[in-house]
Amino acid sequence: MNHPLDRTTQLVETAKGQYQGKITQDYANMVGPFGGTIAAVLVNAVLQHPERLGDPVALTVNFAGPIADAPFTIEAKIARTNRSTQHWLLTLVQEGETAITATAMTAVRKPTWSSQELPFPSVPNADQVPINAFGNVTPWVRNYQLQFTQGLLTMNQAHRADSSLSQLWVRDQPERPLDYVSLTAISDVFFPRLFIRLQQPAPAGTVSMTIYYHADQERLAAVGTKPLLAQARAQQFYNGYADQTAELFSDDGHLLVTTNQLVYYKA
Amino acid sequence: MNHPLDRTTQLVETAKGQYQGKITQDYANMVGPFGGTIAAVLVNAVLQHPERLGDPVALTVNFAGPIADAPFTIEAKIARTNRSTQHWLLTLVQEGETAITATAMTAVRKPTWSSQELPFPSVPNADQVPINAFGNVTPWVRNYQLQFTQGLLTMNQAHRADSSLSQLWVRDQPERPLDYVSLTAISDVFFPRLFIRLQQPAPAGTVSMTIYYHADQERLAAVGTKPLLAQARAQQFYNGYADQTAELFSDDGHLLVTTNQLVYYKA
Numbered sequence: 001m002n003h004p005l006d007r008t009t010q011l012v013e014t015a016k017g018q019y020q021g022k023i024t025q026d027y028a029n030m031v032g033p034f035g036g037t038i039a040a041v042l043v044n045a046v047l048q049h050p051e052r053l054g055d056p057v058a059l060t061v062n063f064a065g066p067i068a069d070a071p072f073t074i075e076a077k078i079a080r081t082n083r084s085t086q087h088w089l090l091t092l093v094q095e096g097e098t099a100i101t102a103t104a105m106t107a108v109r110k111p112t113w114s115s116q117e118l119p120f121p122s123v124p125n126a127d128q129v130p131i132n133a134f135g136n137v138t139p140w141v142r143n144y145q146l147q148f149t150q151g152l153l154t155m156n157q158a159h160r161a162d163s164s165l166s167q168l169w170v171r172d173q174p175e176r177p178l179d180y181v182s183l184t185a186i187s188d189v190f191f192p193r194l195f196i197r198l199q200q201p202a203p204a205g206t207v208s209m210t211i212y213y214h215a216d217q218e219r220l221a222a223v224g225t226k227p228l229l230a231q232a233r234a235q236q237f238y239n240g241y242a243d244q245t246a247e248l249f250s251d252d253g254h255l256l257v258t259t260n261q262l263v264y265y266k267a
Numbered sequence: 268m269n270h271p272l273d274r275t276t277q278l279v280e281t282a283k284g285q286y287q288g289k290i291t292q293d294y295a296n297m298v299g300p301f302g303g304t305i306a307a308v309l310v311n312a313v314l315q316h317p318e319r320l321g322d323p324v325a326l327t328v329n330f331a332g333p334i335a336d337a338p339f340t341i342e343a344k345i346a347r348t349n350r351s352t353q354h355w356l357l358t359l360v361q362e363g364e365t366a367i368t369a370t371a372m373t374a375v376r377k378p379t380w381s382s383q384e385l386p387f388p389s390v391p392n393a394d395q396v397p398i399n400a401f402g403n404v405t406p407w408v409r410n411y412q413l414q415f416t417q418g419l420l421t422m423n424q425a426h427r428a429d430s431s432l433s434q435l436w437v438r439d440q441p442e443r444p445l446d447y448v449s450l451t452a453i454s455d456v457f458f459p460r461l462f463i464r465l466q467q468p469a470p471a472g473t474v475s476m477t478i479y480y481h482a483d484q485e486r487l488a489a490v491g492t493k494p495l496l497a498q499a500r501a502q503q504f505y506n507g508y509a510d511q512t513a514e515l516f517s518d519d520g521h522l523l524v525t526t527n528q529l530v531y532y533k534a
Contacts, residue, residue, distance in 0.1 A: 057508050058475040058529045060327040062370050064347040064354040079358070079365045080331040085474065085531075087331035089356070089368055091346070098346045101356055103329050103368050105475055105529070109506040113534035115464065117431060118502035164384060197382065207352065208325040208372055210477045212510045212529045214503040235385035235514070236481040236522040239376040241324050243479045243525045245512065247502070255503045258510045260527050262325045262372070262479045264352075267380035 003176045004143055005185065008033075009041045011048060011074070019045050022071045027140040032067045034140035035206050036188030042090050042102050043184045045076040053086040054108040055217065056180050060210045065099040067092070072099065084108040109216055120253040123149045126169040126227045137191075144189060145173040145227070153191050157199045164193035165233040169251075175225040180213065183220065186228060186248060187211045187259040193234035193244050194265045204265040207241075215256040223250045240264060270443045271410055272452065275300075276308045278315060278341065286312050286341045290334070294407040299334045301407035302473050303455030309357050309369050310451045312343040320353040321375040322484065323447050327477045332366040334359075339366065351375040376483055387520040390416045393436040393494045404458075404468075411456060412440040412494070420458050424466045431460035431501045436518075438494040445490040447480065453495060453515060454478045454526040460501035460511050461532045471532040474508075482523040490517045507531060 004026040011019035021041050023033035039061045046052060072094040079087045085107040092100035123129075129147040137153070151166030152159075170189050172182055192204035232246035242265055248257040271293040278286035288308050290300035306328045313319060339361040346354045352374040359367035390396075396414040404420070418433030419426075437456050439449055459471035499513035509532055515524040 058329075060370060060475070060477060062325070062346075062354050062372060065349065079329075079368045082332065087329050087365075087368055089358075091356075098354075101346045101354055101370050103327060103370060103475075105329060107474075107508065107531075109508065110533075112507055112532070113504070114506055115504045116502075117429070117500065117504070162384070207374075208327070208370075208477075208479075210327060210475075210527060212475075212508075212527070214505045214508070214510070216506065233384065235383075235525050237380070237382045237384070238481045239381055239483065240379050241374065241376065241479075241481070243481070245525070245527075258502050258512070258527070260477060260479070260512075260525070264374075265379070266377075 003174065005172060005176060005182055008037050009044045009181055011041065011044055017049060017076045019074045020071055021074060026143060029140055030138050035063060035209065036185035038067065038100060039188060039209060040181045040185040042074060042092065042100065043104065044181050045074045045090065046088055046104050046106060047180060049076055051078060052106055053081060054084065054106040056104060056213050057107045058105040058212055059102065059184065060208065061100060061102045062208045063206055064101055065097060067094060067099050070094060116255050118247065118255055120249050121167060121229065121231060123167055123229060126251065129169055143173055145171050151196050153195050155200060160197065160199050163233065164196045165231065166190060166196055167231045169227040170230050171225065171227040177225055178220050178223040183215065183257060184211060186230065187257050189230060190232040190244065190246060192263055192265065193232065193242060194237065194267060198267060202265060202267045204263055206261050207264050208262045209259065211257060211259045213257060219254060219256060226251050237265065240266065270441065272439060272443060272449055275304050276311045276448055278308065278311055284316060284343045287338055288341060289338045293410060296407055297405050302330060302476065303452035305334065305367060306455060306476060307448045307452040309341060309359065309367065310371065311448050312341045312357065313355055313371050313373060314447060316343055318345060319373055320348060321351065321373040323371060323480050324374045325372040325479055326451065327370050327475065329368045329475045330473055331368055332364060334361060334366050337361060383522050385514065385522055387516050388434060388496065388498060390434055390496060393518065396436055410440055412438050418463050420462050422466060427464065427466050431463045432498065433457060433463055434498045436494040437497050438492065442492040444492055445487050450482065450487065450524060451478060453497065454524050456497060457499040457511065457513060459530050459532065460499065460509060461504065461534060465534060469532060469534050471530055473528050474531050475529045476526065478524060478526045480524060486521060486523060493518050504532065507533065
């Protein structure tokens, strides 16, 4: 429990399927906590539930309201259990108001025909890419080692481009072996695509996020503390809402996560 | 109420936020109803709710259990209402069991800087593409006019390829002006990507589906009964679960929907 991510996603069971938590200031964002840690603490509630069946395969988190720097309660309800799958309904309540709604699915995987269709992108190896520092942008970023190969936020409007594609190597800082909690948080590591397009900050925030996990425990263990290759781009910005589609790969080329967001913005 | 889609998504309010419905046999799939109509009837519950604020911007539907050819009850709860956004929790219950969990978000859009990053794909115009018939594959397909330009399911294994990309023109059959209900159903119009890869059917079914709507009422009205260009591909098939990432465009090039699925399969 020495890693900041473990402290920030720590939960105390207060009743069956009911947990109390609090995101620590290590993962503070400009307003409220880093969304990745909110998703991570929700998946942690599922992982800690004594009646859980299988590992996470899908998670959707809706950011319904702001989260204050105070304790919150997560309720994790099993909506349905099948032979090898389970469906979850989650809410995060703070000061009597629902701040987050979420659904999750866990499943027991069985070996069958598999095929990765999306190739690992053409990027330099992590040891050839300089480390970027964004600690002055927002506090949570200090918990990640980020090495951008494309789509850096420079705040220099001369770097504006028609593409919001970012590609980067990322790992927890300090190092921490990859698990579903950290993989969930890293799925939200990208700055809003609007910032990349405009090369300046603007009001923006994730309102809904979906993660598909394509990794079992074995694939996670094989990653260990090695960095992931992360990439994200937007497809449509339309009158206040933009999408973001993103992927996380292991350094040996396995696609571990595909994830999408809807992001509110004003520009 | 003469169109089969309106009959199949029709709801009767039985209490505040509680609706009774039944998917008609027109939209039957191999097992249970076409998932697109399940998503559509859920969004219809939100649309009919008297306290709704704004139009759909996000919907996640989890297919937790099978749906029988019988009436069901949808409960649509408002989890949170903000100044211009609203978050919804939905369940579909049949014979005492939760068959579907869902979350939705509605919002009032305001004009701001907009930019479509994903270009309209290079495909022939709809009037240059033959109409494909799949009525013998599964009943619901008869309610759509489908014109494939790529990634056709031929059942000829000589057509197996490394890509699961399909591109097609699609519209309701008979014609019906586009609205959020039909746009939601069309978001699930794709056969499982596994079928395209293997060029044969296999056990497969959507377990979770997320739709981001990039269209306001004005954009929907501009489409009317014209066909949409739909495209879908998988990125990862791994030990029983595959993703599908897909887009719907208007024929004048606007990206109206980005949508993702997690699909169970056995091959």
